[in-house]
Amino acid sequence: MxxxxxxxxxxxxxxxxxxxxxxxxxxxxxxxxxxxxxxxxxxxxxxxxxxxxxxxxxxxxxxxxxxxxxxxxxxxxxxxxxxxxxxxxxxxxxxxxxxxxxxxxxxxxxxxxxxxxxxxxxxxxxxxxxxxxxxxxxxxxxxxxxxxxxxxxxxxxxxxxxxxxxxxxxxxxxxxxxxxxxxxxxxxxxxxxxxxxxxxxxxxxxDEMDCRLCHGSDARRDDAKPKGGWVRDPNPEKDYRLNILRLHDEKHADAVRDRQDALDNLGYAYDPAGLEATARGGTPVLCAACHQSNALPGVGLGIKPFTNAIHKKHADVVDPRNGMKLNDANNRETCYACHPGAVTACLRGAMGDAKNPDGSQKMQCQSCHGPMKAVGDEAREGWLDEPNCQACHHDGLRETSAIDPATGRLRQVSDTRFATNGNVPASGYSLYRFSKGHGGLQCEACHGATHAVYPAHEADNLLSQSIQGHAGTVAECASCHAEPPRTADEGPHGMHAVSDWWVDEHGDVAEHDTGRCQSCHGRDYRGSPLSAVWSARTFQVEHGTKSFDRGHQVGCYDCHDGPGGDD
Known part of the structure; x- marks a missing residue:
């Protein structure tokens, strides 16, 4: 029962x-x-x-x-x-x-x-x-x-x-x-x-998630060595796990004994002698049996949540590869010491693959989540207190960090053009993977999964390629509409349709408020990544045709002498 x-x-x-x-x-x-x-x-x-x-x-x-x-x-x-x-x-x-x-x-x-x-x-x-x-x-x-x-x-x-x-x-x-x-x-x-x-x-x-860098027997540093010595199990998969349980038992000797009745009531037959004894006795341990996790609502026995315990505990740990504290590092390789990434590209896609002019990565895990102590902050609700789209995409800007340098916390903005929905999946939160927009479509339906926003790995890209003929955000109107709509502001994120019709009509719209164009075409009206052409195309204009190569960032100066200029 x-x-x-x-x-x-x-x-x-x-x-x-x-x-x-x-x-x-x-x-x-x-x-x-x-x-x-x-x-x-x-x-x-x-x-x-x-x-x-x-x-x-x-x-x-x-x-x-x-x-x-x-x-x-x-x-x-x-x-x-x-x-x-x-x-x-x-x-x-x-x-x-x-x-x-x-x-x-x-x-x-x-x-x-x-x-x-x-x-x-x-x-x-x-x-x-x-x-x-x-x-x-x-x-x-x-x-x-x-x-x-x-x-x-x-x-x-x-x-x-x-x-x-x-x-x-x-x-x-x-x-x-x-x-x-x-x-x-x-x-x-x-x-x-x-x-x-x-x-x-x-x-x-x-299955790349791994702790052996520090917890494998005879690791490069012995900071994590149990007082009782390394386990040295011949099976490398069991070795570092048993070392972790032995270390946990040493630091929390009565962890099981103090919670024996609660664990028994939930059906966990854990040995009161400790977690290592439990595992060696043939009963593997579920970490969430004691440590609450919002990934499994209802679990835990009222002790520190798993994500807080792990990240806070390890924030001051020294990375044996470079001698830096994990909290002091500012690139994804530190996160990949435990999380997948060294082999698998956990963070990939438009943001994960973005590069600086010198070829270095423009954004890291810390750019959105902050340093390890921030992730382990006891006031943080794991899996719910996450960065949202508007923290970087707001007021015509494309920030490369969701963290406000003035507060050290997630940036708060009022511009909602590219915002995630409020109160999803629960009151007070605003998560991308639960948000929806244009026509009731989920954000991920057009932009791709969290950590793999289009374009990403070739396997990720197959879906958008099958829908619109090329990788990237599903953004071609004809992909979802039998007749491409003629609209100035009813498209996704309040954007206009892209067609010869818009070429003819955009002047009347921009004439009344050129400022609204800055969100995508840049504050200088010379184009931005949000006005980039998804695929090469040609438009009929007043004096003939105008062609754009894929990736060209369209701005007012492509056809006019600025937003208020003539052809």
Missing amino acids: RGKWRLLWLLSAVLLFACNPEAPGDGGGGGGNNPNPPPGGGPPDNPPQQGYVLTAWNDLGMHCMDSDYAVFSILPPYNNLHAQLKRKNGSLVTSGVVITYEATTGTDGQINTYSAGKTNFWDHAAAFFGVALPPDTGLKGHPTPSGRPAELEFNAAWGWWEAEGIPLTPYNDDGSKNFYPLVKVVARDASSGEVLVSANVVLPVS
């Missing part, structure tokens, strides 16, 4: 975790028999029907999972797939269709159709979650993508179709590794079964 109670609160949660990969556990690295034959003979990726557009996305640029579950677990295999379907001559489709997902060949030419046997998660799921899950079945009942289509459900609260908790690993069926496996999402008419439209979508996943 206790196990059932534990599963109920876990299944009522919405995992919000993200991360990156590299290192198989006991069952990692492939192997096992494929219970699901590879798909074949399915619908083409972009069938000829032109009446619909399907957009789908993973909610985070990278989902993390543990590379081994025999000692403890931070994250189970848990991926989220969202989708929206729109009629090109109408609105979003919320009923009368069946939307499914299935495995498909990745950009590496390989396929990933099963997870059991590639990870030892299912061997230990009962100890963590109180129920023996069937192989290839996730915490919310959704299966690993395979050759058999599995259905998404419509979530009326968010206005999207979803499949949450998909248990996917970063291993292809041939044993090779791919952190960007693909699924094919297919929309069919519910009555006839006719395929309306389909698209290939990436479900990124990584």
Whole structure:
């Protein structure tokens, strides 16, 4: 009964975790028999029907999972797939269709159709979650993508179709590794079964999350060495994990004993002698059993939240690679010491890949999240107190840091043109991955996932390429509208349509208020990245034609002598 109670609160949660990969556990690295034959003979990726557009996305640029579950677990295999379907001559489709997902060949030419046997998660799921899950079945009942289509459900609260908790690993069926496996999402008419439209979508996943740099036996520095000595387990996956539990026991000797009744009531049979004894006795430890986490609402026993405990505790730790305190570093490599990134590009896309003139990276993890002590601040709500779009995109500016240097906290602005929604997913918060805008479309439907904003990895880009013919933000009006609209301010973010019609009409609009043009065309009206041409195009103008190459930042001076000048 206790196990059932534990599963109920876990299944009522919405995992919000993200991360990156590299290192198989006991069952990692492939192997096992494929219970699901590879798909074949399915619908083409972009069938000829032109009446619909399907957009789908993973909610985070990278989902993390543990590379081994025999000692403890931070994250189970848990991926989220969202989708929206729109009629090109109408609105979003919320009923009368069946939307499914299935495995498909990745950009590496390989396929990933099963997870059991590639990870030892299912061997230990009962100890963590109180129920023996069937192989290839996730915490919310959704299966690993395979050759058999599995259905998404419509979530009326968010206005999207979803499949949450998909248990996917970063291993292809041939044993090779791919952190960007693909699924094919297919929309069919519910009555006839006719395929309306389909698209290939990436479900990124990584097991690169790792603590051995400091906690592996005989690490470069012995700051983290337990007083009882290094464990020196011959299995490197278990070694650093056991070292962590031994160190935890030394610093919090009565952690289990003091909470024995509460843990027992939740069905956790932990040894009162400590966490190392628990793991060595065959019961792996779930960190969230004691440490509250907003990634698993309802967990924890009233002690310090997991994200606060980890980041605050390690802020003053010295990085053995460079001798700097982790809190003092100002680049993503420090974060990648533990989070995925050294091999997998957790932070990628338009912001993660942006470069300075000297070739250095323009933005780092700290540019949005602040230093490690800020992430570990006890006043911060982990997974909810996050940077939003308007912290950088406001008043015609494109900041390269969401942190206000005057306060050291997230910048607060009043300009809402590029703002995320307020009070999502809960009162007082404003998260990108829960926000929506133009036509009821989710922000991620057009801009891509958090940490992987278009254009990003080639697998990420497949979706936007299939919709509009090129990578980048889904911004071509004809991609979603049978007849491109003629509007000066009803487009996404209050923007105008891009067409010959606008060339003829824009003067009348700008004449009354040129200031409104600065948000995209720059304060000097000479163009900005927000006015860049997505694809080469030619317009009819008063004295002939005007052509722009892809990437050209359109401004008033391209055709006029400034915003108030003549042709």
